[in-house]
Amino acid sequence: MKWLVETLASRVAGPVRFDEPLAQYTTYRIGGPARALVVPRSTEDVVAVLQFCNEAAVRWLPLGLGSNVLIDDAGFDGVVIRLGKGSDWIEEVDEDPEIWRVGAGMPTPRLARSTARAGLSGIHRLVGVPGTVGGGVVMNSGAHGQEFSQTVAKVDVVGPGGTVETIPGSDVTWRYRDSGIAGVVVTAATFRFTPGDPAVLNREIQRNLAWRKKGTPFDKPCCGSVFRNPRGSDRSAGQLIDGAGMKGLRIGGAQVSPLHANYIVNTGGATATDVKAVIGTVREKVEKEYGIELELEVRIVDQRGSDPDG
Ligand SMILES: Cc1cc2nc3c(=O)[nH]c(=O)nc-3n(C[C@H](O)[C@H](O)[C@H](O)COP(=O)(O)OP(=O)(O)OC[C@H]3O[C@@H](n4cnc5c(N)ncnc54)[C@H](O)[C@@H]3O)c2cc1C
The missing domain is CATH 3.30.43.10 (Uridine Diphospho-n-acetylenolpyruvylglucosamine Reductase, domain 2)
Incomplete structure (x- = not known):
């Protein structure tokens, strides 16, 4: 060791x-x-x-x-x-103000604010998504009608054994909260933004942050939405969990947030085992009630690694 x-x-x-x-x-x-x-x-x-x-x-x-x-x-x-500090840089590409190459460790909220200030639209509505650009690309994170797939033109990765490669955005299999990128380390992403009025973009940022403040249990550690919204259902995962009477369900230190049913929060001292037990109970109850099998959005990491499908 x-x-x-x-x-x-x-x-x-x-x-x-x-x-x-x-x-x-x-x-x-x-x-x-x-x-x-x-x-x-x-x-x-x-x-x-x-x-x-x-x-x-x-x-x-x-x-x-x-x-x-x-x-x-x-x-x-x-x-x-x-990837965080040390990988959180921004560079303009070919002196084109609408194209930025961004290090994978850049926090998405910081990028959202920087682009809005520069009068660039495309990622600013993700100001409340608290991850990095690398995680955002891999998860195809999104909010308020914007997601990474819409602006990412290239992804720089390092593969097993240290091979360096650039993947064109058009070759990425973008899906809802997934990119199919796995088995590599994303080191940077090149974005193509569109021009916008900084005042308008900033107003959107303030509106989105206010909306989040009302509906997010920021007082408790969590991972955002635990489940993907099911395809072909007119109800969100949160609505299904709420409808199945699971709001507030608690096992050990883990609890279905009383504020937002798709959030399972750590009320203090929760273990991964507690959270998994809540996940299992919620899935079972929603399937019984609605016949819908909820898919995980959160990535479960065990001793061997992360399974992109939970
Ligand atoms: C309060 C809260 C609100 C949230 N709201 C939203 C929302 O509105 N919309 C949304 O889409 N998500 C939301 N999320 C979830 C999360 O913020 C996003 O998925 C985010 O983009 C993940 O980024 P990360 O850097 O934290 O990734 P991590 O959690 O660190 O990693 C996620 C996955 O990506 C992989 N990964 C991370 N970085 C890299 C890299 N550089 N190269 C290769 N693989 C990598 C990891 O191995 C893991 O499998 C929320 C989370 C919280 C806590």
Whole structure:
């Protein structure tokens, strides 16, 4: 184990932490330790980590803000590559003010505000989506009629063994809250925005933030919507859960939020086991009541990694 950290530390410029508890890297505040956690400072760092993991046959997991993951109480048996500080840059491309290349660690709310200030429309309505650009691309996150798929022109990734590649946005299999991007680390995304009036864009930002403030349990750690809205149903996942009488259901420290039924919150000291138990009960009840099988939006991470389909 010491060998793993020392070798990694000698190959990357960013910090490497050993046996690092992951709860502090998730908005759920839940999750056991990773064997190591690296905060890359550059694409070269990501390449070095993936080369190392390939040589040493060690698992790896990319993580952004951890706002859409539920990490197992036993943690992750490998190296977490956490894109945040150091990967949060913006550059203009070809001196075209409407095209920005953005580091995967850039917080989406910061990008939303920066684009609005610059008079660029396309991502500003995601001001209340508390993740990174890398996580947003992978999840095809969206809000208020905007989602990443609409503005992402290219995605820079590093694949297993450290291979660097740029994927055109048109080659990504964009779907509702999914991009199909898996098994790689997203290091940057190139966006094509459209011009807009900064005052109008800023008003939209204020409106969206006010709307969120009313309907989001910001006082409790959570991961946003736990379930995807079901296709072919005129009711949202939240409405189905509410209709099945599950609002307020509590197991251990986990509870279906009394404010928003598609949020399962950590009321204090919740474990991943508690949250999974609530998920299971909710699914069972909604299926019994409506014959609808709710799909997970949150990514469950166990010791072996993350399953894109929950
Ligand atoms: C209060 C709250 C409100 C929310 N509201 C919304 C909303 O309105 N709309 C919405 O769509 N989502 C919402 N979310 C969910 C979440 O914020 C988004 O899905 C967000 O884009 C996830 O980004 P992240 O950086 O936190 O990803 P993480 O949670 O860190 O990771 C999510 C998945 O992406 C992978 N991943 C992360 N970064 C990378 C990378 N660089 N390369 C490769 N894979 C990567 C991870 O392995 C994991 O499988 C909300 C969450 C919270 C807590």
